[in-house]
Amino acid sequence: MKILRIIAGLLFFGGIAPWAHAAGDRLSTHFTPDGPIDAPNFEVAAETGYMVGIIGNPNSYEVAAQFFTARWRWGVVEHDSWLQGYNQVYALFMVEPILRGPENLYYGISLGFRYNFAKPGARFVPYVSGGVGLGWIDSHANVFGAQGQDFTFNILTAVGVSYKISDHWKANAGVLYQHLSNAAQTDPNPSLNLLGPQIGVTYSF
Structure with a gap:
């Protein structure tokens, strides 16, 4: 539970705080004294990753993750500081074949910032x-250490960098953390923590 509290705190500071500062700027033209910030209105992305199990589960999980994401711009931070940039809200669909572990497949949805x-x-x-x-x-x-029921909740966090290839295309690479749990609906509730690299491409409108 400590790791979840830490992650929640980081997300609040790193994501919600700049979102709050930018909420009033949604209709801005997004220009600064140095020029425009490239903040697309809408994007779609396809990403793939390879994650391994860490922390607290006896099974040596290996997961191949596929993500299909839609992102909408939600505010721009224009003042010249380390927070300069733009917020997005996203909705994604995930399909994750389990290469190693008791189960075979995980699929689900996620909403976030x-x-x-x-x-x-x-x-x-x-x-x-x-x-x-x-x-x-x-x-x-x-199976000892396997998930206790089919229905689960998930938490996704990622850090990385994107590279603008052209006016519409971007490539990205980063590190992804995923937590799966059924929120104690079964006893025991063997949660699953996964970590690994992620790459993808994005099309901006």
């Missing part, structure tokens, strides 16, 4: 994101 630390004219843009959702797994409750 992403903050992009963008500077005028920059091609490289660091980002941090986090969200919560729900999903289903082919559980095997009789």
Whole structure:
């Protein structure tokens, strides 16, 4: 539970705080004294990752994660500081074949926020994101350390950097953390913590 509190705190500071500062700027033209911040109205992305189990589960999980995401701009921070950039809200669908572990497949949805630390004219843009959702797994409750039921909740966090290839296309790479749990609906409730690299492409409108 300590790691969840830490993650929640980081997400609140890193994501919600700049979102609150930017909420009033949604209709801005997004210009600063140094030029415009490239803050797309809408994006779609396809991403893939490879994660391994860490912390608290006896099974050596390996998961191949696929994410399909839609992102909407929600405010721009224009003042020249380390917070300069723009917020996004996102909705994603995930499909995760389990390469190693008692189960075979996890799939679900997640809603969350992403903050992009963008500077005028920059091609490289660091980002941090986090969200919560729900999903289903082919559980095997009789196996020690396996998930206790099919229905689960999920927490997703990621940090990384995107690179602007053209006016519409971006590539990104980062690190993804995922937590799966059924919120103590079964006893025991063997949660699953996953960590690994992620890459993807984004199309901006």
